[in-house]
Amino acid sequence: MELGLVGLGKMGGNMRERIRRAGHTVVGYDRNPDLADVHSLEELVGKLSGPRVVWVMVPAGAPTQSTIDELAELLEPGDVVVDGGNSRWTDDEKHAEQLAAKGIGFVDCGVSGGVWGLENGYALMYGGDAENVAKVQPIFDALKPEGDFGSVHAGKVGAGHFAKMVHNGIEYAMMQAYAEGWELLEKVDSVTDVREVFRSWQEGTVIRSWLLDLAVNALDEDEHLDRLKGFAQDSGEGRWTVEAAIDHAVPLPAITASLFARFASRQEDSPQMKMIAALRNQFGGHAVEKK
Numbered sequence: 001m002e003l004g005l006v007g008l009g010k011m012g013g014n015m016r017e018r019i020r021r022a023g024h025t026v027v028g029y030d031r032n033p034d035l036a037d038v039h040s041l042e043e044l045v046g047k048l049s050g051p052r053v054v055w056v057m058v059p060a061g062a063p064t065q066s067t068i069d070e071l072a073e074l075l076e077p078g079d080v081v082v083d084g085g086n087s088r089w090t091d092d093e094k095h096a097e098q099l100a101a102k103g104i105g106f107v108d109c110g111v112s113g114g115v116w117g118l119e120n121g122y123a124l125m126y127g128g129d130a131e132n133v134a135k136v137q138p139i140f141d142a143l144k145p146e147g148d149f150g151s152v153h154a155g156k157v158g159a160g161h162f163a164k165m166v167h168n169g170i171e172y173a174m175m176q177a178y179a180e181g182w183e184l185l186e187k188v189d190s191v192t193d194v195r196e197v198f199r200s201w202q203e204g205t206v207i208r209s210w211l212l213d214l215a216v217n218a219l220d221e222d223e224h225l226d227r228l229k230g231f232a233q234d235s236g237e238g239r240w241t242v243e244a245a246i247d248h249a250v251p252l253p254a255i256t257a258s259l260f261a262r263f264a265s266r267q268e269d270s271p272q273m274k275m276i277a278a279l280r281n282q283f284g285g286h287a288v289e290k291k
Contacts, residue, residue, distance in 0.1 A: 001138045002027070004044045006067055007057035007085070008035040011111065014118035015057065015084075015143060022142035041070050051078040053136055057111075060087040060236070068095050077103025080135050082126075084109045088240055089158035089165065092127070096157040105132035108157060110164020111143075121145030125152055125167070127159030162244075169241030169255040171211070172234075176258035178215055186224065195219040232262045 001024045005016050008030035016026045029044045030036045038044045045052065052075060056067050064087050071081055081099055083092065087108065096106040106128060113122035122143045126133060133140075133153055144151040154163045185194040199216050202208050222228065238259040245252040264270065280286040 001025070002048050002052070003139055004029070004048050004052060004054035005057065006030075006041065006044070006054065008032070009057070010115060011113075011117070012057035014115070015055075015111075015122070018118050018121070019139060019142045024138065024142060041067070042074055045071070045074045050076060051080070051135060052076075053080045053082065053139065055082040055084050055109075055136075055139070057084050060085050060091070064091070065095075068098065072099055072102055072104065075099075075102070075104050078105075080105040080107060080132050082107045082109055082136055082139075083161075084111050086110075086164070086235060086237060087161055088236075089162040092158040092161055096128070105129065105135070106157060107132050107136055108160040109136075109140075110160045110167065112164065112167060117143075121150060123150050123167075125154045125160045125163040127154050127161070127163075128157050165237045165240050165244070168235065168237040169252070172238045172241075172258040172262075173254040174209065174211055176254075176261055178211060182215070195223050230265055232265045234259060234262045238262070 003019060003024060003026050005012060005019075005026050005028045008016060008028050012028070012030070013035060016028050019026050026037075027044050027047045028035070028037045029039075029041060033039060038047060045054070048054070054071055054075065056064060056071075058064055058067055064083060064085055068081060068083070075081070081095075081104060083095065083106070087095075089108070092106070092108040095108075099106045108127045110125040111117075111122050112125075113120065122145070124140055124144055126136075126140065130153075140151050152163070154160050182194065182198070185191050185197060191197060195216070198212065198219060201212055202216060218225070238255070242252060242256050242259055244250075245256070277286075277288045281288045
């Protein structure tokens with residue numbers, strides 16, 4: 001099968017290689033000419049036989065929108081666009097409508113696997129009409145992990161990115177739980193080898209996971225994480241998960257708290273904690289630390 005792939009960064013570049021290893025032809029375009037097989041979207045489309053499938057792996061928002069706008073003018077009825085980036089699911093509905101007006105199909109696909117996906121495969125969650133999904137299926141099969149699991153047709157357009165968004169929200173909460181447990185273990189005098197405690201959890205416990213394995217890897221590289229600054233960015237999907245929960249009146253206390261914890265990491269001197277310290281001093285005479 002032939003595939004056009006737009007965006008050849010860390011994820012896109014490795015995906016191109018995995019698809020090629022499965023025997024498919026990939027024509028890749030990236031703004032960085034050192035990574036690209038062609039030098040424009042027009043050239044990419046021209047090298048593909050119809051019905052074409054073009055997979056977009058660029059940042060969500062304006063970059064995705066501008067790419068889809070250009071593809072809408074270049075592709076033909078019967079072709080399919082796949083958005084494999086981290087777009088908001090509500091954008092998928094708009095993109096599907098925009099492309100459908102020209103007879104072009106649309107599939108949204110949440111992709112998980114990071115830098116490990118090239119060798120281990122990518123977990124895929126995709127949404128769209130069965131007819132359009134079928135045109136992309138050989139590529140899904142090439143990208144997914146070996147075995148019976150690792151990919152799912154999650155539902156209608158938007159379902160793939162919604163599922164990936166919830167996946168990332170769960171990831172936020174799991175990461176936060178490991179981080180809190182690690183900090184508590186580091187704090188007490190009685191536990192003398194926190195790294196080996198984490199390692200012991202990798203077998204036979206109910207909290208074993210790939211995230212736990214990655215935590216052990218990180219501690220092997222830097223036992224007390226002394227070389228890292230306590231700052232964590234959020235990709236946006238954690239926020240969207242909380243917003244969706246509010247829209248649907250679904251309580252997500254753990255995921256919401258993990259998102260807010262990341263916000264707290266960006267404050268070297270928390271304004272909120274200043275007020276809390278002041279209030280504790282006012283009502284209870286508790287000591288405060290002065291600058």
